[in-house]
Amino acid sequence: MDAVFEAQFRAIQRRMAARGVTAEVAWTPDGQVDYVYEADRLLVIDEGGNMGRVRELLPGAEVVPEDRQRPEGDDRQPGNTTMLLSIENLEDGRRSVPEALDLLEERDGRARGEDEPPLASPNHVLHITRLCPAVEPEVPSGMPAQPWPPQRAPAEKAGRILIGIVDTGILEDLPHPWLAGVGGDVERIGPVLPSGLAHIEQFQGHGTFAAGVARCTAPDADVYVADHFAESGAERENVIINKIIRLVRDLRPQVVNLSAGTYTRNRWSSLGFSLFPHLFPDVLLVAAAGNDGTSRPFYPAAFPWALAVGALGPDQNHRAWFSNHGPWVDVYTLGEGLVNAYATGTYTYREPPRRPARQDFAGMARWDGTSFSAPLVAGIAAAHLAAHGGGPEDARRAVLDAARQERGLGAVLRL
Structure with a gap:
């Protein structure tokens, strides 16, 4: 360990x-x-x-x-x-x-x-921890007010699509204009420290960042962020699949993004998630491939019916140093150097080598991981559905058709 x-x-x-x-x-x-x-x-x-x-x-x-x-x-x-x-x-x-x-x-x-x-x-x-964000959040250089990658222009004509983000909920009262159309279970930070800034817990802001990333590639989509991982950054397999079932049945999203997963005993497929395509044949599940730099299958991303997303480095020509890989990963896209919405407050680093340093954030962060590659692709899939209609296989095919096969790397979707 x-x-x-x-x-x-x-x-x-x-x-x-x-x-x-x-x-x-x-x-x-x-x-x-x-x-x-x-x-x-x-x-x-x-x-x-x-x-x-x-x-x-x-x-x-x-x-x-x-x-x-x-x-x-x-x-x-x-x-x-x-x-x-x-x-x-x-x-x-x-x-x-x-x-x-x-x-x-x-x-x-x-x-x-x-x-x-x-x-x-x-x-x-x-x-949602080591296995999906590769590092803890960082303050972006220059204190930018805009996300990276930037938000795409809305389509001239588009139907309404809902992306369900299975994550830690959405922070309150964020001023970022690209988050228009994002709602969900509220994630509250605190308490207020003597400095007057709120204390940011270890796993907070993850869902907000993922939702901002998805909204930048799907400016016409609505996004709902569920707080399925709010308490500890982790959850049991049976609990999370039941929460996803409730989310899909109540809100009917066409795309679900899961920036989390697990390695499994004997590398066998996840029992809980094996039910998903039978229960929801009209929903595309986009899942992060994980951040251990291994080819070991990571579920539910490794299911053939899911869309597994790995990460590219900042040049978008090389796989990110942390990204899982292998034939079960369907597509790679940017996963390093993303900048998007985050909490305002003070974060205390919990992991070596930074702990116990503190860092003040002002509503934006730079963050790396397949956690954030996945919602980029979820947004692209949702944008295709909004523009062209169809079902999960149509959206999946559109993503893969837009990717370019790179020798020694796989299907690469550059932004």
């Missing part, structure tokens, strides 16, 4: 513990971080006798009460629902989630196809 990841994980762990949730790290055989998960819980899709099969193979596993699983008013039928099992009282004795899953698969004994989801999985923890 490197120093930056440890600083972020400990903050997430503390905040989740305050909600009664225990976050743990699974390790690879060589001592590296494998994935982050909720302790004592298994995630299962309630389909085809899966639940009964898992409970048969792991005696003592019990269903977590239903009111912790589904959004209010959720009427999904079995087969389109994730369920949690508690493994705190297994007859085989206390086991960690990785140990319980090893035992489950040994007893199950069935061969699993390459594209076949596992019988059960950890309840992974999705991050």
